[in-house]
Amino acid sequence: MRYGLLLFDEPKRDTSRKIIHIDMDAFYASVEVRENPSLAGKPVIIARHPKETGGRGVVATASYEARTYGIHSAMSAQKAYELCPNGVFIRPNFELYRETSKQMHNIFRRYTDKIQPLSLDEAYLDVSTNYIEQKSATIIAQAIRRDVEKELRLTCSAGVSYNKFLSKIASDFDKPNGITVIPPEKSHEFLMALPIEKFHGVGAKSVEKMHSLNIYTGQDLYKKDELDLVSHFGKMGHSLYRKVRGIDDSEVKNDREPKSIGKESTFSEDLKTENDVIKALRILSQKVMHNLKRKQKHGKIVVLKIRYENFDTITRRRSFPDYIKGEEELFQIALSIWEEETSALGVRLLGITVTGLESVIFETIPLPLWEKKATERKPDRDENQTRTDH
Ligand SMILES: [Mg+2]
Structure with missing residues (x-):
């Protein structure tokens, strides 16, 4: 057994x-009604019109008005059309x-x-x-x-x-x-x-x-x-x-939304010159920025971790008013933290992390109706974000 x-x-x-x-509640349909209030009260069907697709396609969401016709998600758009020929078909805008x-x-x-x-x-x-x-x-x-x-x-x-x-x-x-x-x-x-x-x-x-x-x-x-x-x-x-x-x-x-993205390297030989440190920070900045872009994230806090040959380890963070934009900026920040904190050499490990992350898409998609509100809310979000880091 x-x-x-x-x-x-x-x-x-x-x-x-x-x-x-x-x-x-009827999420996709409700978002569309919000964007276009003239749809309120109408049977809204989130699917491409079957006439456009030759009858293919499936209903992603139906508004509650559309549901009274027996339309539901996962139903074929053709069937939905037969049940409610006056339904408003809207092509889904997943973004x-x-x-x-x-x-x-x-x-x-x-x-x-x-x-x-x-x-x-x-x-x-x-x-x-x-x-x-x-x-x-x-x-x-x-x-x-x-x-x-x-x-x-x-x-x-x-x-x-x-x-x-x-x-x-x-x-x-x-x-x-x-x-x-x-x-x-x-x-x-x-x-x-x-x-x-x-x-x-x-x-x-x-x-x-x-x-x-x-x-x-x-x-x-x-x-x-x-x-x-x-x-x-x-x-x-x-x-x-x-x-x-x-x-x-x-x-x-x-x-699985990452709250921070970072990269660290332990060197096979301790870094003995400023030039070695600069080179290492450049490579790390490149990698971190690459991962941030891939995950469509950005942040305003940079953390630098340094471990010395005697295994002493320090981490230093800096917050900025704006999002870190590219690898050059990230590199300059990391380098200035290193210069301010220490000029000691004999570096065994370096790590760069960008934290307090938010989705890039959130900032860039123009949503005229909500943009202002989103900006007003920012302090709240940042506050919570920081909390989750600790
Ligand atoms: Mg739902």
Whole structure:
């Protein structure tokens, strides 16, 4: 029995964490309506018009008005057209959605840096500890919803609970523009009443299989023993057995957005002349700038690390009012830090890091409506960014 060992674990419920799941409402469609208010109230379908594509193409998102015609994401654009010939088809502008998603994440980062995006418009946030020292995750979720609405003019739904599974289900419960809280003492009742289709991770095929096993609700699932579930659903059976008991210990995995990009070199022979140091700093600046460009990041803080032949190590940071623009500028900064801090030679290691990073795209995409606001918000973002560095 492959899962035999796990079965001996008496599952325990950890209710100590505070997890929020945020899900934007009809995200792409809402962004388009925001950009073009004359679309408000119309059935907006994010897909190229089937007449343009010869019937190919798939609906990325449908506004709530379009959904009343039975249109949903992943439906063929042709089918959507047949259901609603007067629908407004809009070719997706992913650059704009990505940009808006970044602004969303900048809001999240005011509260926590434990953020796991699931897609452009959805993320888990672990706010067990948070920057505003707020004990109530519900208050934080409401604050985020307010920030998003005020600054991005978009609505989102939030789910609040003590694990990812429950918070994800909760955010879907009162959509759009709603919040659902599942506290530990309510989770059992909530799960027992939940239709099996609503269990996150149970796909259409598994739902069919569940129904054939007479499982229609959480209550039905709860009654099945673990071995039984594992024999029918493999690994998923094991996790469902736990989930229906309100157990999901999976971590909120931090997003992979780098907070700093750096490069260091240990030299096979200690650097003995100023010229050697200059050469090394040039190469490091080049490499760091190359990586920053590749990741479309830039920052205003430069950290220089120096290790001497006796293994003494110092790191020095400098903050600047503007983003460091190119390798020459980075090199000059690194060199001046080195000159100011020490002229000692016998250098064993050098490292250059640019930190407090932000996406270049955030600064360069012209968004006339939001530009001013974005600039006004800058001190907040920088403050949080610095916090996450320490
Ligand atoms: Mg969504």
